[in-house]
Amino acid sequence: MSRIVHVAAAQVGPVERESPRAEVLDRLIALLTEGAARGADVVVFPELALTPFFPRWFLEGDELESFYEDEVPGPSTKPLFEEARRLGVGVSLGYAERDGAHHYNTQVLVGKDGQVVAKYRKVHLPGHEEHEPWRPFQHLERRYFERGDGFHVSRAFGGVVGMAICNDRRWPETYRVLSLQGAELILIGYNTPIHYAPDPGQDRLAGFHNNLVMAAGAYQNGCWVVGVAKAGIEGGVPGLAESQIIAPSGEVVAKTVTEGDEVIVAACDLDLCDNYRKTLFDFDRYRLPEHYGLITSQRGVVPPPEAS
């Protein structure tokens, strides 16, 4: 089995509040088709690819519920997955999941045969729980979603694949927990508003930080990282584009150049992971968990006592 996985990052431009699901699905199918034509083994779509990033609005009732899917692949997404299976291409897709009374920010991984390989429910939910009218727009992920049960990996496409979503990528623990399970390819969808209301001084750095955390995650764990944006001005709110595929060296090997629907493809040689995992980052030889205790024993900062 070849260790080269051809990965397509299918960046999706704005999805407006009133966009019919079928219209969005047509766009995703067009991206899928292009990815397949360019040789992709798997096409990766962003977080909440089927809908606008609705946590930016304070919503209740039917409109809020209309953004969730009860089943994926399911009635409204079937044409995408059927086409993927016909083309022999895997799919990773982010969507809002409803499981009975529970709601998650979810990413599914489907194999070339159309079978679900894994489902990941976002762990690091950023933003806030209550309506905060002082903000120019909301970030209510902590109101609309419950947290998933953690980071897991799966064998797929000849390697070990992990998933993470948006804010997860800013936490080094995400990559580490996945790489300790052998992840060689980490698929990350994101919606990143460029404006960060709690500290607008960070706005000008949105693209820099996006690359920094994913490149460091790739290098420090010797794995491929695929970051895929829902990009552009959606609902009047500018969202970061800059989808990228990053090698275990930390180098960007492919990057989008628009803020709309755009496919980039890279041949990801999973054997390159060993360049780092069997040398500098040979965890068995060099990691020292006995000195990392605070990472799991303590949640917040505990500073030393003030000088008396």
Next chain:
Amino acid sequence: MSRIVHVAAAQVGPVERESPRAEVLDRLIALLTEGAARGADVVVFPELALTPFFPRWFLEGDELESFYEDEVPGPSTKPLFEEARRLGVGVSLGYAERDGAHHYNTQVLVGKDGQVVAKYRKVHLPGHEEHEPWRPFQHLERRYFERGDGFHVSRAFGGVVGMAICNDRRWPETYRVLSLQGAELILIGYNTPIHYAPDPGQDRLAGFHNNLVMAAGAYQNGCWVVGVAKAGIEGGVPGLAESQIIAPSGEVVAKTVTEGDEVIVAACDLDLCDNYRKTLFDFDRYRLPEHYGLITSQRGVVPPPEAS
């Protein structure tokens, strides 16, 4: 008390095998003097600043022992610390420490009053234990040093300061364990051979990786990071320069441009840490140690079972 700490990174060019300690000390005093003249509150010297990076040679007996210090400040380093005290400047200095029969790769932090604030003994010792003649040069840190007892912080210069040494900076756990203790300023000395014998494909990336890990460590923990090189061609082996001071945003605010003795100074406003620590990286609100268990329960990679 002001929350701005003026930090000087005092990069040191090559120290040759036959260089008398007193000659090296004169160079360090010249760097200290320049740092003080440029307003530094603390001058940070690199790892093993008093000697060549002797783990590159397979050594035994008297020559090996000649590279260690029994006491710092001590007889051979007294003039540096006396001058620092006279100038009212703190010092962080890397050196090879002998404590009876024990040997460590150590960095000391001395306050403006000449008192030792903290001593850090390197935890992540890279390289190898035995002579490996196939290498163009050795990296025998695991032969010449024992591991320290972990990462600690101290109150100094109006803030919370942590130290790490060289290879420590490549591990995200280093910064995290320090920031969980409140570190706002992390001082890191390094000797980084540009040639990495186990995978020479990494050589061209030495500078990129150096910045990547320290910038990610700064941003993901909302702290200042000061990286100081022993730089240039020492003992015939090219060492990375590129000393730099990095803000909590991950941005480089000062960087050396030579491979020799060179001072850079930056005004590090420790209050900038809160821009990240009280927003996106509010650990109390957003960290989820219950999902990070593998980081401390497991040392190496445990991949999922092979498909049957």
